[in-house]
Amino acid sequence: MDDGSGHENGSLEDFWATEDPIFSRKELLDIDLVPNEDRIIGRDSEIQNVASSIHPAVKGQSPRNTLIYGKTGTGKSLVAKHVTRSAQQYSVENGTEMGRAYIDCTQTKTETRVVINLAQELNDPEETGISIPVTGLSTDVYYERFWSILDQLYDVAIIILDEIDKLQDNEILMQLSRAGEAGKLDACKVGIIAISNKISFKESLDERILSSLQDREFVFPPYDANQLREIMYNREDAFREGVLSDDVIPLSAAFAAQEHGDARKALDILRNAGELAKDEDTDEVTEIHVRNAREKADIDRFSQLLEGQPTQIKASVYALSILADRHSDREEFATREVYEMYKSITSDSALGIETLSQRRMSDKLDEQVFLDILGRTERVGRGYSSGVTNYYYLLEDPSVVQAVIHNDDRFSELEQQ
Numbered sequence: 001m002d003d004g005s006g007h008e009n010g011s012l013e014d015f016w017a018t019e020d021p022i023f024s025r026k027e028l029l030d031i032d033l034v035p036n037e038d039r040i041i042g043r044d045s046e047i048q049n050v051a052s053s054i055h056p057a058v059k060g061q062s063p064r065n066t067l068i069y070g071k072t073g074t075g076k077s078l079v080a081k082h083v084t085r086s087a088q089q090y091s092v093e094n095g096t097e098m099g100r101a102y103i104d105c106t107q108t109k110t111e112t113r114v115v116i117n118l119a120q121e122l123n124d125p126e127e128t129g130i131s132i133p134v135t136g137l138s139t140d141v142y143y144e145r146f147w148s149i150l151d152q153l154y155d156v157a158i159i160i161l162d163e164i165d166k167l168q169d170n171e172i173l174m175q176l177s178r179a180g181e182a183g184k185l186d187a188c189k190v191g192i193i194a195i196s197n198k199i200s201f202k203e204s205l206d207e208r209i210l211s212s213l214q215d216r217e218f219v220f221p222p223y224d225a226n227q228l229r230e231i232m233y234n235r236e237d238a239f240r241e242g243v244l245s246d247d248v249i250p251l252s253a254a255f256a257a258q259e260h261g262d263a264r265k266a267l268d269i270l271r272n273a274g275e276l277a278k279d280e281d282t283d284e285v286t287e288i289h290v291r292n293a294r295e296k297a298d299i300d301r302f303s304q305l306l307e308g309q310p311t312q313i314k315a316s317v318y319a320l321s322i323l324a325d326r327h328s329d330r331e332e333f334a335t336r337e338v339y340e341m342y343k344s345i346t347s348d349s350a351l352g353i354e355t356l357s358q359r360r361m362s363d364k365l366d367e368q369v370f371l372d373i374l375g376r377t378e379r380v381g382r383g384y385s386s387g388v389t390n391y392y393y394l395l396e397d398p399s400v401v402q403a404v405i406h407n408d409d410r411f412s413e414l415e416q417q
């Protein structure tokens with residue numbers, strides 16, 4: 001309470017003035033940051049490849065459409081953004097009007113929303129006199145306005161569609177990739193850089209779209225532990241000097257390398273380790289913080305996967321996690337074993353769900369295989385037990401799985417199995 005002495009305000013002022021004991025430039029660890037070229041590691045040939053496919057654009061000619069594949073955190077978005085940013089700077093200095101737009105298709109999934117976002121990103125209403133209301137127009141009208149913006153403002157436009165497999169349908173790809181031939185545009189040339197981490201996504205594309213998009217196609221390999229280390233050492237100035245103990249970066253790199261060489265994961269672990277140290281009011285980030293940050297990252301990822309899943313699914317995954325916990329010497333468990341545990345879990349009235357048949361429970365487990373929650377192997381029995389038996393295994397540590405499922409109160413209240 002303010003006692004009139006000004007003391008309260010004084011102490012808050014002191015508080016505002018305190019420096020962060022851990023981070024000095026935390027923004028260097030932001031996941032959306034496109035760092036300068038000297039901080040980009042191990043992607044020289046990928047940068048060169050993408051640059052050569054859009055090279056004609058800097059002279060106002062048609063760029064080649066480009067598809068980029070690769071697992072999560074292999075630098076796909078980074079390279080696409082970096083190369084197009086550099087191309088745009090060069091173009092402007094050399095008299096070519098180049099437009100550049102980025103769409104994250106996990107957020108913008110429908111054809112109409114993509115056109116609206118592209119039109120808004122590329123428009124300059126003062127110059128074109130065109131307005132793009134957020135709603136209220138038909139898709140056709142949005143397209144007309146979009147083509148008109150492109151023709152009025154740009155010689156060439158490069159459109160990055162990230163996580164393209166998340167689009168609800170392919171109409172937008174058809175429109176963009178054939179805009180020139182179809183006579184929608186008079187002057188502006190359009191190039192697409194499409195990014196995906198699912199190579200199988202091509203199977204869902206119409207032959208005509210595919211042949212147009214697939215002009216150039218690149219696969220980005222995962223990083224090894226050395227490259228991950230270097231990526232992090234190049235962002236070390238996000239932290240105050242002397243705050244990171246020596247083993248922090250190598251350990252974060254080792255964890256992310258186990259994951260499949262994911263730079264996103266590496267930087268997430270490093271940032272979270274710093275946050276944990278800060279929460280503890282210490283001024284050193286140590287190995288323990290890295291281990292806890294990794295566990296937190298795993299729990300967050302797994303929570304997202306399991307979020308909103310029905311209780312039956314949680315119960316069957318929980319049964320598998322208890323088996324894995326009890327038998328640390330084994331990884332895989334036969335359907336029958338999982339079912340026995342599932343029966344004892346679901347018989348607890350605290351859960352309030354019925355006990356399904358073994359067949360239906362295994363159908364539920366099979367669904368999880370597709371969601372990357374579980375793995376399954378099939379083995380052909382020998383001797384009397386001929387026939388195929390399914391074995392399930394967790395893709396995550398049982399303690400992480402249980403921590404996530406226990407967030408659902410009904411599970412945390414279950415009798416110890």
Ligand SMILES: Nc1ncnc2c1ncn2[C@@H]1O[C@H](COP(=O)(O)OP(=O)(O)OP(=O)(O)O)[C@@H](O)[C@H]1O
Nearest residue numbers: 031039040041072073074075076077078231263264
């Ligand atoms: N070669 C690299 N050098 C420096 N930082 C990198 C490199 N590759 C990736 N990063 C960083 O890792 C994070 C993830 O990279 P990016 O978003 O480009 O991956 P992605 O392959 O597009 O992944 P996703 O498929 O999940 O979108 C970003 O913060 C990026 O800055």
